[in-house]
Amino acid sequence: LLRSSQPLTGPNRRRCREDEQLLGTILGEGERGFVLDTRSAQAAKQARISGGGTEPKSCYPRWRRLHRALERGRPLQDSFSRLAEACAEPALSVERWLGRLDGSRWLSHVKAALSTACLAAQCLDREGCTVLVHGAEGTDSTLLVTALAQLILDPACRTLEGFQGLLEREWIQAGHPFQLRCARSASSHARGKQEAPLFLLFLDCVWQLSRQFPFSLEFGEQLLLTLFDNAYASAYGTFLCNNERERSLCKVKESTHSLWAWLNQPEERHKYLNPLYSHNPLVIWPSVEPQSIQLWQGFFLRWIRPSQHLEEAWGEIRRLVQGN
Amino acid sequence: VENVRLLDRLSSRRAVVGTLYLTATHVIFVENGSETRKETWVLHSQISSIEKQATTATGCPLLIRCKNFQVIHLVIPQERDCHDVYISLIRLARPVKYEELYCFSFNPKLDKEEREQGWKLVDLNEEYNRMGVPNSYWQISDVNRDYGVCDSYPTEVYVPKSATAHIIVGSSKFRSRRRFPALSYYCKGNNASICRSSQPLSGFSARCLEDEQMLQAIRKANPGSDFIYVVDTRPKLNAMANRAAGKGYENEDNYSNIKFQFIGIENIHVMRNSLQKMLEVCELKSPSMSDFLWGLENSGWLKHIKAIMDAGIFIAKAVAEEGVSVLVHCSDGWDRTAQVCSVASLLLDPYYRTMKGFMVLIEKDWISFGHKFNHRYGNLDGDPKEISPVIDQFIECVWQLMEQFPCAFEFNERFLIHIQHHIYSCQFGNFLCNSQKERRELKIKERTYSLWAHLWKNRADYLNPLYRSDHSQTQGTLHPQIAPCNFLYKFWSGMYNRFEKGLHPRQSVTDYLMAVKEETQQLEEELEVLQERLANLQKSQSGNNKVKSKQQDRSKQFGLYTSNNSLANTPQEYSSDLKSFPSRSPSQGDEDSALILTQDNLKSSDPDLSDNSDQESGVEDLSCRSPSGGGCLPSEDSGKDSDEAVFLAS
Numbered sequence: 001l002l003r004s005s006q007p008l009t010g011p012n013r014r015r016c017r018e019d020e021q022l023l024g025t026i027l028g029e030g031e032r033g034f035v036l037d038t039r040s041a042q043a044a045k046q047a048r049i050s051g052g053g054t055e056p057k058s059c060y061p062r063w064r065r066l067h068r069a070l071e072r073g074r075p076l077q078d079s080f081s082r083l084a085e086a087c088a089e090p091a092l093s094v095e096r097w098l099g100r101l102d103g104s105r106w107l108s109h110v111k112a113a114l115s116t117a118c119l120a121a122q123c124l125d126r127e128g129c130t131v132l133v134h135g136a137e138g139t140d141s142t143l144l145v146t147a148l149a150q151l152i153l154d155p156a157c158r159t160l161e162g163f164q165g166l167l168e169r170e171w172i173q174a175g176h177p178f179q180l181r182c183a184r185s186a187s188s189h190a191r192g193k194q195e196a197p198l199f200l201l202f203l204d205c206v207w208q209l210s211r212q213f214p215f216s217l218e219f220g221e222q223l224l225l226t227l228f229d230n231a232y233a234s235a236y237g238t239f240l241c242n243n244e245r246e247r248s249l250c251k252v253k254e255s256t257h258s259l260w261a262w263l264n265q266p267e268e269r270h271k272y273l274n275p276l277y278s279h280n281p282l283v284i285w286p287s288v289e290p291q292s293i294q295l296w297q298g299f300f301l302r303w304i305r306p307s308q309h310l311e312e313a314w315g316e317i318r319r320l321v322q323g324n
Numbered sequence: 325v326e327n328v329r330l331l332d333r334l335s336s337r338r339a340v341v342g343t344l345y346l347t348a349t350h351v352i353f354v355e356n357g358s359e360t361r362k363e364t365w366v367l368h369s370q371i372s373s374i375e376k377q378a379t380t381a382t383g384c385p386l387l388i389r390c391k392n393f394q395v396i397h398l399v400i401p402q403e404r405d406c407h408d409v410y411i412s413l414i415r416l417a418r419p420v421k422y423e424e425l426y427c428f429s430f431n432p433k434l435d436k437e438e439r440e441q442g443w444k445l446v447d448l449n450e451e452y453n454r455m456g457v458p459n460s461y462w463q464i465s466d467v468n469r470d471y472g473v474c475d476s477y478p479t480e481v482y483v484p485k486s487a488t489a490h491i492i493v494g495s496s497k498f499r500s501r502r503r504f505p506a507l508s509y510y511c512k513g514n515n516a517s518i519c520r521s522s523q524p525l526s527g528f529s530a531r532c533l534e535d536e537q538m539l540q541a542i543r544k545a546n547p548g549s550d551f552i553y554v555v556d557t558r559p560k561l562n563a564m565a566n567r568a569a570g571k572g573y574e575n576e577d578n579y580s581n582i583k584f585q586f587i588g589i590e591n592i593h594v595m596r597n598s599l600q601k602m603l604e605v606c607e608l609k610s611p612s613m614s615d616f617l618w619g620l621e622n623s624g625w626l627k628h629i630k631a632i633m634d635a636g637i638f639i640a641k642a643v644a645e646e647g648v649s650v651l652v653h654c655s656d657g658w659d660r661t662a663q664v665c666s667v668a669s670l671l672l673d674p675y676y677r678t679m680k681g682f683m684v685l686i687e688k689d690w691i692s693f694g695h696k697f698n699h700r701y702g703n704l705d706g707d708p709k710e711i712s713p714v715i716d717q718f719i720e721c722v723w724q725l726m727e728q729f730p731c732a733f734e735f736n737e738r739f740l741i742h743i744q745h746h747i748y749s750c751q752f753g754n755f756l757c758n759s760q761k762e763r764r765e766l767k768i769k770e771r772t773y774s775l776w777a778h779l780w781k782n783r784a785d786y787l788n789p790l791y792r793s794d795h796s797q798t799q800g801t802l803h804p805q806i807a808p809c810n811f812l813y814k815f816w817s818g819m820y821n822r823f824e825k826g827l828h829p830r831q832s833v834t835d836y837l838m839a840v841k842e843e844t845q846q847l848e849e850e851l852e853v854l855q856e857r858l859a860n861l862q863k864s865q866s867g868n869n870k871v872k873s874k875q876q877d878r879s880k881q882f883g884l885y886t887s888n889n890s891l892a893n894t895p896q897e898y899s900s901d902l903k904s905f906p907s908r909s910p911s912q913g914d915e916d917s918a919l920i921l922t923q924d925n926l927k928s929s930d931p932d933l934s935d936n937s938d939q940e941s942g943v944e945d946l947s948c949r950s951p952s953g954g955g956c957l958p959s960e961d962s963g964k965d966s967d968e969a970v971f972l973a974s
Binding site for chain 1: 606611612613614615616617618620621624626627630728729730731732789790792795796812813814815817821826827828829831833836837840841844
């Protein structure tokens with residue numbers, strides 16, 4: 001599984017021998033690969049006008065291109081805001097609620113993200129093909145896809161430690177611009193242009209996986225909520241800045257504490273564990289039918305709905321499992 | 325009929341070929357696969373509709389839609405055969421006499437006494453006693469002992485002490501279908517009660533002294549309050565329209581000390597259509613999120629569920645918090661009234677949240693009070709306009725509550741699904757006919773078996789591992805939030821997509837936790853035994869000897885459940901963004917070890933198969949589980965981009 005940003009083909013269909021060579025050497029003898037472009041075919045084509053583009057078939061003969069348009073940027077932010085607003089309205093009737101849920105399109109984005117990640121995983125696992133994922137910049141939906149695909153494929157990523165490693169690799173070090181994306185929040189009216197809840201979308205997808213495979217993730221919802229909080233505002237330096245270069249310039253490692261170090265302390269760690277966890281060596285293929293994708297109530301209704309009964313239920317689950 | 329193909333809803337690629345059999349009681353499809361020969365059994369009673377579609381190159385499609393939401397899509401090679409099957413099924417699925425129903429031939433190999441005991445398991449007299457009646461405020465009345473007053477009521481009803489036979493009879497003449505006010509639930513803590521009836525025949529101005537006295541009697545039976553609520557569960561407009569037909573609702577001016585309240589729940593026709601629309605959404609080929617949400621909204625189904633729940637909450641609050649008695653009615657007092665009374669009772673009394681209590685609740689508010697099971701659920705061929713998912717809605721209300729209060733119910737989702745299944749299956753006699761009178765005439769108890777006994781026997785499958793009778797959630801009144809944001813109603817895919825296994829979480833937390841609980845119990849018992857033994861040994865040994873006690877290795881792995889992890893599934897076609905490939909649910913294909921878990925557990929809990937006494941197939945599930953289809957090449961964009969077009973063409 002590879003990731004990159006878009007090739008700078010441009011309007012004149014520039015070529016780059018080194019890039020072609022690189023992609024050529026990645027594939028073995030007689031092998032074929034897939035380029036999974038997270039933009040629509042239309043958008044990818046239009047990107048040429050501003051110097052971007054796609055890998056031309058003729059130059060990359062052993063790579064097949066697939067397009068799966070994933071929302072990012074402003075539209076994704078608006079989607080999130082609409083949903084957050086709908087959740088906060090106490091007097092909505094059931095139908096109005098469903099209408100607003102649909103109109104926000106948030107669940108459609110979750111479905112699209114999961115489907116695309118599954119597609120990538122399928123190419124790897126079932127077809128035995130290498131997959132290169134990129135969108136435009138390679139810092140948003142690209143990372144969403146590669147991180148989710150690994151969760152689906154690799155049981156090591158589903159342990160608490162493995163998941164932290166995944167986040168470090170695929171989000172933090174890969175350069176997802178946290179500072180720009182998570183500057184404010186849905187409820188803030190002062191939203192930056194670069195603001196977009198990609199990371200939240202990822203966490204939502206992870207939650208969907210945990211709901212469909214309740215035994216397969218070593219961590220629970222509480223971890224996902226904590227990660228969300230820390231991406232926006234944190235006592236730790238883990239999610240600061242936009243990339244490793246900035247972190248180095250700001251001397252983040254020297255001047256701050258790591259979130260992981262705190263989370264992994266024994267007295268903290270247990271709060272984030274899933275009592276039902278049991279190592280599942282297989283690939284976990286989620287269903288992406290609409291009925292299978294549900295609203296992440298624990299997040300969206302976090303401050304609205306009393307969670308006492310569900311917490312009691314989890315307490316009971318822990319008690320049962322530990323009692324044994 | 326041979327060489328019939330059974331299609332998977334979501335993908336025509338996963339069709340299985342087999343042989344179709346029609347028996348007197350079932351439709352059976354047996355797959356041709358050499359090792360498995362999986363069987364799909366459908367009871368004729370479950371068949372809701374049969375649709376013959378236009379013949380195509382591959383054959384003649386036949387869709388069998390069931391009342392338990394299973395959809396069987398067959399393709400029969402010869403048109404002639406298809407027509408024969410179609411005609412036969414039409415006849416078989418529309419029985420004309422009760423004797424044609426499965427319950428009269430079903431033989432679970434119990435003797436007469438066991439059958440009788442089975443029917444005695446749920447005893448309503450015991451239940452009323454448990455509630456605390458008869459007492460100084462409530463008495464049992466036998467005025468209806470020969471069904472002479474109201475033929476849809478039971479022979480024994482509870483009425484206020486001050487309601488004489490004269491008042492009861494007079495009131496019954498002023499009520500639609502003669503369904504006079506009678507006790508549904510008595511709260512011994514504060515003497516408040518829930519009573520039920522049908523609408524009064526008040527028209528615009530008619531009055532009835534006895535009916536007014538009846539309501540007064542109900543009020544007087546609760547010294548803690550000086551008024552009662554009268555709740556009409558119809559939309560106000562409908563109730564008003566009824567006045568023109570000489571019926572209507574109670575006028576607060578005529579009935580002293582009542583507070584009248586409309587809580588609008590739509591009628592059976594609206595509900596029938598609502599369900600229909602929702603099922604159409606479920607049958608969509610590869611719906612987008614939008615298609616699904618819009619379809620769900622458009623059906624209005626969840627809105628109706630909420631309306632029923634809200635009515636139940638209102639009544640529960642009135643009884644528990646205000647200590648005020650409530651009289652509930654709709655039009656005839658056998659649909660919405662039953663729903664609302666049973667939801668309210670469930671909220672109020674933790675007994676009804678136990679397995680036994682739930683069976684008692686259905687026996688009381690649905691069976692004994694004359695809910696028209698035959699008409700509503702089509703035991704026999706009848707008027708399609710009478711069909712309506714009334715009890716299904718109640719069962720869904722319970723599920724919605726279970727989702728909000730996971731520790732509060734002794735039973736689990738499977739219990740609800742199996743009850744719903746058997747309401748339609750006619751395998752047991754509990755839900756036959758339209759009234760107690762009809763059931764007695766048919767001698768149901770002598771000729772059929774009771775579902776309650778069957779469920780009770782298998783109760784280990786139906787337990788909720790999170791239930792503890794001393795838990796805070798399980799005690800007292802449940803208080804669901806009313807505002808929609810606080811209580812978001814979910815689509816119940818466990819019921820409406822029941823047979824599409826790929827849609828549901830592949831690992832059952834309930835079953836796992838039940839096994840954990842059982843194992844813990846066993847281990848604790850063993851520990852006790854060992855500790856006793858150790859104590860004895862230590863007594864009989866000198867103090868210096870050390871005795872090794874055999875402690876078993878209590879690893880967290882459960883033998884039965886390590887196979888849980890080899891739950892294999894094959895990926896869907898994730899290329900569902902393009903309409904070119906229908907998406908489909910992953911099937912449990914390659915590694916059948918997943919099935920080991922489910923097979924053992926489901927053997928007894930999936931009703932149809934485990935109870936086919938003479939035709940056990942050994943395969944526990946009705947779902948058409950296709951063999952692994954494996955992954956498939958991801959589809960590609962029908963190239964808009966010239967590069968792609970070039971590639972595809974090459």
